Amino acid sequence: MNRRTKRRIAAAFRFGFLGASLFAVGFPIYWMIITSFKPDNEWFTWPPIYWSENWTLDNYRVVWLGIQARITAQEAFTMQKPLQALKHSLALALISTTLSVAFGTLIAYGVSRYRILSDRRMFNLLMLRMIPPIVVAAPLTLYYSALNLLDTLTGLVIVYVITTIPYTVWMTKSFIDEIPHEMEQAAEILGASRWQTIWEVIFPLIRSGVVATFLFILILTWSEYLLALILSKVDVVTLPVQLSKYEGTTEGRVYGYQAALAVGVTLPLIVIGCFIRKHLVRGFTFGMVKR
Amino acid sequence: MANAQTIARKPGRGLLVFKWTLLGPLFGLLLFILPAFLLQLYFSFHSWTIYLGSWWDAEFAGLGVFRDVLTDSRFWWAALRSLIFASLSTLGCFVAGFALAMAMHRPFRGHSLFYAVFILPMLTVPVVIAYTFEMLLFQRGPINGILSTILMTNVNVTWLAQPPIAVFTVIMLEIWNWTPFVFIIMLAGLSSLPPELDEAAQVLGASRWRIFSEVQLPLLRPVIMLALILRFLEAMGEFPKTWALLQGGPGSATETVPVYLFLTTWQYFHISRGAAMSYLVLIFMILIVLLGIRLLRREKQTIDAIHAKPGAGE
Amino acid sequence: MKKAHVSRRKFLKGALATAVAAPALLRAGGAKAGPEEDRIVKASKKYGKASLNGMMWALYWRNYPRLNTEFKGLTGISMDQVNDVPNLLIPQRAMAEAISRSGKFDIFHVESMMIPSLVAAGLVEPLDGYMKEAGFKLEMVGNFASFMKYQDVTYALPTDGNVCPQFIRKDLFENPDEQKNFADKHGKPLKWPETWEDELEIMKFFHRPDKELFGFGGLRDKENSSFWYWMYLYSAGGFPFSDDAEPTLTTPAAEYAADTFLARKQVSHPEAAAWGSPQMIPRIVEGKIFSAQYWDGIIARIEGSPTPTTGKWLYGVPPGSKFSGRLIKRAFSAPVMGLIVNKLSPRKKQAAMWSLYMTTAKNSTEVVAHPTMTFHDPWHPVHMTAPEVEKVYGGKAGMESIRKSLLVTTPPPYVTGYQEFKEAVDKNLSEAYAGRKSGKQAIKDAQEEWGKIVKKIGKARIKKEIPYYKAMMPKMDVPT
Known part of the structure; x- marks a missing residue:
């Protein structure tokens, strides 16, 4: 076997593998999307319907606008609140992510330049992330109800910030570490204060990294399920919790509705993901890789 | 770099204030949440079931609750299942993620399309994954349909109804969900390898495999450790997919620690027991984390040391 | 509702469904309130208006809006917020109320098997006093009414027989x-x-x-x-x-x-x-x-x-x-769904009255006989002979199987x-x-x-x- 055939075989192998992976990853997502456009008699059939001939927007109308063919709109509106859930999910994800990234970046700067946390503490910080949320859910309910924080956005924001801060610190630190200290020394000579240095020198340099971190944390908070389920009651409802409500019993599971809601829940993240994919690689090394 | 010179500002009270301002919010939040942990501690030493009285006059049980949990075979089985679930899914994520990163390392036409698709699972909400796969995994569902077509036989696997297969299924879901995480980390690791090494090894006539195993792999060790540890820890806490898909069934085949904890606390309302279990899990996790951290720190010190040498890197 | 989103086909379909359902709805709903309803309304008036908050699965709620609006017009009491929780999650969510004791929910729509635990947790308001006050009598097929009681006290009002023939x-x-x-x-x-x-x-x-x-x-x-x-x-x-x-x-x-x-x-x-x-x-x-x-x-x-x-x-x-x-x-x-009033709610009196109103023979017949939403199944002796219920539940044969099964239900x-x-x-x-x-x-x-x-x-x-x-x-x- 000469080298060219060998190389060809290797290439064929490589692209075969990539193609198979593409299918394995893409097919479930394709299925979710296509189900959301299928009429109800095609959700669940044998043989499966891989490509629908009867596209419909009904599922979206039902879950997002509350319009249902079989009952009046007034009834439907009182029961599901997807738009409210969307509003709450957005507010929750944006506020907690902003706070988490702001606090995290400052700490990361402190660690990188002033070593305000030792290496050991930095690693201990990661531990915060590793406590399964279920572990604290019950006492948190009791504690929050005493403080009137149950069923409020504030309450959830606090928990989300705490559980995501370890990632923000670690991710942004890896960006700050890459900035040569000379930049700050120059700023100092020019008479800038510490805060000015952070804001006017450091921040512009790590902006893309901060954006990547921000969006990654947004993904985490957007999809959080357990705490949102337990710490919310009437006033707050998030999309993942809303999603779990579509377990119709007499009608069988309403796959089409679920899929239509799921596409709405997932789409923002996919759009965001496509924006940050370049930055993700940089942010995800947690300083374990030097460039 | 981390132990390189710090900035030459005059030390003093200003600096101290500045440092604490940076840390302030985090400490504030931690202090704020601390009572919840103290309550948890209180619960774990008192015997409280929600419907059997109020929490403030629950009976003091000393270490009794812990003893109950430790002698509960169901808890140990759940712990064992969690360990199996976490290790196998970590391994699976790693193999798949690393292979993908190797295949994607050098650019080709359509590279960015592949890349965009490969990170999708990580961006999908776990509950959504569970419901989507429920549609796919029926005995008379698309996955068996496709397998039947490919293998030219009638594939009739019941993915969710038989205990060993159901365990396999949830592990596969976790792998599907989180392979992108490993993929991205490994990609970053691969792109940080100096190309000169590769060239030098080739000039010396080393085979591809030897270049990989003796040059690339050792250099990637820190990144590999990072990926494995983070993934393992996150997998230990996995709840939404397992719960939404199987609630721990069939039988108790997929009853992992988070599922059992959820049942104890929110189905049996046995708060004390849940609290004691939480602490045991917490201690166990901390041990794993400490071990992981030791390994990670050693790796980090090594690379810091390499890069601190004049001339190396950068 | 935005009319623009309704296609013509959909509109026609909806209109058709309404036309088909109208006679049944008119017969049940359009008639004047009976004496039992009047008594409840009268008793409710002295408690004043209230905006209630219920924990109920949306699929169950869909049968109530008309009666809810009617009761609001008569007394000012209405369920204005429905916290939609799937059936199987309600016991857990209701019990979580025993931890937070927030009084945010006035009514739990939960399976009656949870009554002993919820009573032990101090969450359930006894209803016999309200029933007496409004002259309301709880009637269920066979021995079924005991499902709503615990140690001879009534704690729930039935909405769904849920028997399996x-x-x-x-x-x-x-x-x-x-x-x-x-x-x-x-x-x-x-x-x-x-x-x-x-x-x-x-x-x-x-x-x-x-x-x-x-x-x-x-x-x-x-x-x-x-x-x-x-x-x-x-x-x-x-x-x-x-x-x-x-x-x-x-x-x-x-x-x-x-x-x-x-x-x-x-x-x-x-x-x-x-x-x-x-x-x-x-x-x-x-x-x-x-x-x-x-x-x-x-x-x-x-x-x-x-x-x-x-x-x-x-x-x-x-x-x-x-x-x-x-x-x-x-x-x-199982689960036999009932309306349970939260003892910790400041609006529990109004909530009890609301629940009574939904459970009278006449009103519950309307709920059970909803032509498309079949989550509430027959339980009242009156349901067994009501023509509108019979029409929905497979005619005589269907009703007979339900009635007989209810007689030996456990x-x-x-x-x-x-x-x-x-x-x-x-x-x-x-x-x-x-x-x-x-x-x-x-x-x-x-x-x-x-x-x-x-x-x-x-x-x-x-x-x-x-x-x-x-x-x-x-x-x-x-x-x-």
Whole structure:
């Protein structure tokens, strides 16, 4: 076997593998999307319907606008609140992510330049992330109800910030570490204060990294399920919790509705993901890789 | 770099204030949440079931609750299942993620399309994954349909109804969900390898495999450790997919620690027991984390040391 | 609502549905309020207006808006917020209220088996005072009203009978060829099954997996297994507790029940171990199941709109057992959904009145007879003869099966800590069903776990509850 055939075989192998992976990853997502456009008699059939001939927007109308063919709109509106859930999910994800990234970046700067946390503490910080949320859910309910924080956005924001801060610190630190200290020394000579240095020198340099971190944390908070389920009651409802409500019993599971809601829940993240994919690689090394 | 010179500002009270301002919010939040942990501690030493009285006059049980949990075979089985679930899914994520990163390392036409698709699972909400796969995994569902077509036989696997297969299924879901995480980390690791090494090894006539195993792999060790540890820890806490898909069934085949904890606390309302279990899990996790951290720190010190040498890197 | 989003086709479809449903709605809703309703309205007025907040699954709520608006007009009391929680999650969410004690919810729409635990947690308002005040009398078919009480105090108002009659495929069962083949094979005619053994024999005969037809369609997953188990156990004359609050899950009757439970695996779908209603109902409706004991709401689902099996079912009373020496037939109702008023709510009086108004004979008939939303199933004696209910629930035959099944319906263990007892049985049975242990081992393990639960809750408490639990059992062996 000469080298060219060998190389060809290797290439064929490589692209075969990539193609198979593409299918394995893409097919479930394709299925979710296509189900959301299928009429109800095609959700669940044998043989499966891989490509629908009867596209419909009904599922979206039902879950997002509350319009249902079989009952009046007034009834439907009182029961599901997807738009409210969307509003709450957005507010929750944006506020907690902003706070988490702001606090995290400052700490990361402190660690990188002033070593305000030792290496050991930095690693201990990661531990915060590793406590399964279920572990604290019950006492948190009791504690929050005493403080009137149950069923409020504030309450959830606090928990989300705490559980995501370890990632923000670690991710942004890896960006700050890459900035040569000379930049700050120059700023100092020019008479800038510490805060000015952070804001006017450091921040512009790590902006893309901060954006990547921000969006990654947004993904985490957007999809959080357990705490949102337990710490919310009437006033707050998030999309993942809303999603779990579509377990119709007499009608069988309403796959089409679920899929239509799921596409709405997932789409923002996919759009965001496509924006940050370049930055993700940089942010995800947690300083374990030097460039 | 981390132990390189710090900035030459005059030390003093200003600096101290500045440092604490940076840390302030985090400490504030931690202090704020601390009572919840103290309550948890209180619960774990008192015997409280929600419907059997109020929490403030629950009976003091000393270490009794812990003893109950430790002698509960169901808890140990759940712990064992969690360990199996976490290790196998970590391994699976790693193999798949690393292979993908190797295949994607050098650019080709359509590279960015592949890349965009490969990170999708990580961006999908776990509950959504569970419901989507429920549609796919029926005995008379698309996955068996496709397998039947490919293998030219009638594939009739019941993915969710038989205990060993159901365990396999949830592990596969976790792998599907989180392979992108490993993929991205490994990609970053691969792109940080100096190309000169590769060239030098080739000039010396080393085979591809030897270049990989003796040059690339050792250099990637820190990144590999990072990926494995983070993934393992996150997998230990996995709840939404397992719960939404199987609630721990069939039988108790997929009853992992988070599922059992959820049942104890929110189905049996046995708060004390849940609290004691939480602490045991917490201690166990901390041990794993400490071990992981030791390994990670050693790796980090090594690379810091390499890069601190004049001339190396950068 | 934005009109622009409604296509013309959809609009016509909706208009048609309304036209079809209108006569029924008019008859039930358009008539003037009766004397019972007047009394409730009068009693409510002195408590003043209130905007209520309920924890209820949306699929249940859909039958109430008209009555809700009506009650608001009459008294100023209305349910303005419905916190939509799926059925199976409500016990957990209601109990979480015992931790937070927020009083944010006025009404829990929860299964009545949770009453003992919720009462113990101090969350439930007794309703007898309000009922007396409004001259309201709780009437339910047979012995069923005891499901709403705990130690002789009424704590819930029923909304849903949820009984499971026997379903058998008429087109197959009455097919002359099938009948002849069966008679040839077994040497006796094909008859409606009287015992579990008869049922199994018939299901085996019709079990044809290669043709996508499965003999049995009952549930065998982790959430629902125990419901069927109790039915088998009670029909064999068994009971899960001794009078002294000792679990009795290893008696011969209990073993028989476990065997009956597991024997159905040979005539079930191979995936049944992972299926709940969302997966099973489409199979029943599409004609992949020969027979089952299933919730009566499905009758309305099948007969109410064109499906592949509309008109192709026989409905009747589930089989029984001669294990105890005489033939006993039992059915089960679970979860029996009831309106429970939160004791901690500042609006509990208005909430109680609202619940009463929804449960009167006339109003509940309207709720049950909703032409498309079939989640509330008949329970009131009046429902059994109301033409609008009959129209929805498969005509005379359907109603008769529901009425008779209700006469012998049974509860799961009606004691404090129900969820934990239930889960222990569910888990072990579903493990046995999945082939992980024998039936004997399963009930032995369940017995052991029950012993621990009894110890935790306190034997004295359970012992006091057992006479009431026993009194809920039907008074007759075979319904007439």
